[in-house]
Amino acid sequence: MAPTATPATESKDDLEATVKKLASLKPIGHSSFKGDVKVGYEGSWIEGLPESTKARYARHGVDISNGYPYVPENDKIPKFVDEAYAIRNEDYPFIERGKNADPEKKALFGAAKEVRNLTKHIGTEIVGLQLADLNDKQKDELALLIAERVVVFFKDQDLSPQKQLELGHYWGQVEVHPQVPRINHQLDGISVIWQDYFREKYGLGLTFKKAIGGNSQWHTDLVHEHQPAGITHLHNDAIPKVGGDTVWASGYAAYDKLSPALQKFLDGKTAIYRSAHQYIDRENPLKGPKYVEREHALVRTHPATGWKSLYVNRSMTVRIVGLEPEESKVILEYLYSVYEKNLDIQVRFNWTPSKPGLGTSALWDNRISQHFAVWDHEGNEARHGTRVTSLAEIPYFDPESKSQREALGLSLN
Numbered sequence: 313m314a315p316t317a318t319p320a321t322e323s324k325d326d327l328e329a330t331v332k333k334l335a336s337l338k339p340i341g342h343s344s345f346k347g348d349v350k351v352g353y354e355g356s357w358i359e360g361l362p363e364s365t366k367a368r369y370a371r372h373g374v375d376i377s378n379g380y381p382y383v384p385e386n387d388k389i390p391k392f393v394d395e396a397y398a399i400r401n402e403d404y405p406f407i408e409r410g411k412n413a414d415p416e417k418k419a420l421f422g423a424a425k426e427v428r429n430l431t432k433h434i435g436t437e438i439v440g441l442q443l444a445d446l447n448d449k450q451k452d453e454l455a456l457l458i459a460e461r462v463v464v465f466f467k468d469q470d471l472s473p474q475k476q477l478e479l480g481h482y483w484g485q486v487e488v489h490p491q492v493p494r495i496n497h498q499l500d501g502i503s504v505i506w507q508d509y510f511r512e513k514y515g516l517g518l519t520f521k522k523a524i525g526g527n528s529q530w531h532t533d534l535v536h537e538h539q540p541a542g543i544t545h546l547h548n549d550a551i552p553k554v555g556g557d558t559v560w561a562s563g564y565a566a567y568d569k570l571s572p573a574l575q576k577f578l579d580g581k582t583a584i585y586r587s588a589h590q591y592i593d594r595e596n597p598l599k600g601p602k603y604v605e606r607e608h609a610l611v612r613t614h615p616a617t618g619w620k621s622l623y624v625n626r627s628m629t630v631r632i633v634g635l636e637p638e639e640s641k642v643i644l645e646y647l648y649s650v651y652e653k654n655l656d657i658q659v660r661f662n663w664t665p666s667k668p669g670l671g672t673s674a675l676w677d678n679r680i681s682q683h684f685a686v687w688d689h690e691g692n693e694a695r696h697g698t699r700v701t702s703l704a705e706i707p708y709f710d711p712e713s714k715s716q717r718e719a720l721g722l723s724l725n
């Protein structure tokens with residue numbers, strides 16, 4: 313029997329009713345999460361907060377008396393993809409703090425006890441300096457150092473969330489995430505990174521057999537933004553005794569690994585980048601969740617160093633614009649493998665401070681890197697931190713710019 317046709321007006325009313333119903337529901341959440349998104353303050357989780365985190369908050373007068381963590385209320389979280397697109401969709405002036413810094417970084421290095429490069433191509437640790445004490449000159453020099461070394465570490469820090477936020481504002485527009493957990497409703501721009509909480513509340517199903525997912529996979533933060541992430545500063549205040557490391561890989565070096573012919577092919581190309589979270593399509597609400605997707609330069613020039621970087625990652629790069637889907641898939645797979653398989657362009661960092669009770673900070677530049685949080689502690693020991701991300705410029709490709717090795721006069725073979 314042929315289906316009965318529904319009058320057009322009735323189906324339109326039905327659609328509107330469905331859209332209204334969907335809008336009243338809870339947000340969909342992170343693509344890796346299986347459960348509902350929880351909103352408001354959590355009462356019971358405060359008991360499970362690591363002692364070192366509680367002590368840090370108490371030392372710095374951070375109010376967690378209402379519960380912990382805090383997730384924005386339901387009516388403040390975007391449910392429709394058009395609402396998510398509208399967040400920070402306007403051009404925002406960005407000042408690259410590393411651009412006019414002293415190339416020798418005398419103010420920063422002079423105040424440190426030791427400056428230690430952890431590998432040849434990526435990662436530097438600064439010893440004997442508190443991030444909370446940096447003056448503007450030192451912050452500029454640190455921005456340049458991060459731009460050159462991709463990621464910079466500071467152990468044994470007594471850093472308040474308020475100071476961490478202030479540092480983030482200095483380096484760019486601080487990203488306020490519409491739905492990830494926060495410390496409280498006052499500290500906008502600080503995301504709580506607490507793997508135990510994510511795992512249990514959002515059903516992030518990490519196990520020993522499946523230790524890849526969420527932050528534990530190669531990714532770059534916030535690539536779907538109109539002006540994607542520059543410096544991300546993660547301060548971990550609870551760290552497993554053994555393990556819980558993070559690995560970073562350099563985008564400059566990944567670009568330098570490619571043949572001149574492939575570099576030339578990719579220069580000037582763009583790709584589509586998507587969000588980690590999903591939303592409802594208002595025009596087609598029953599078709600399933602949609603991501604925020606934006607087009608950015610695939611090879612981008614860093615404004616402070618002027619070096620070219622390969623801007624792709626397995627989690628969030630959808631396709632290369634202008635290529636057939638199969639072509640794009642094969643090339644992207646190869647580019648991911650360059651980042652992931654070349655251990656000489658990676659640094660693996662253990663966060664354990666040398667003084668118990670203090671925390672460790674990592675500051676990395678998302679314009680020129682990918683990272684991966686290793687899930688070897690299996691949630692048996694707490695890992696908790698606060699994250700602040702400074703958004704940077706709209707990605708661009710300067711055809712006159714050089715690769716890192718070219719600029720430094722290193723062998724191109």
Ligand SMILES: [Fe+2]
Pocket residue numbers: 527531532533683
């Ligand atoms: Fe991340």
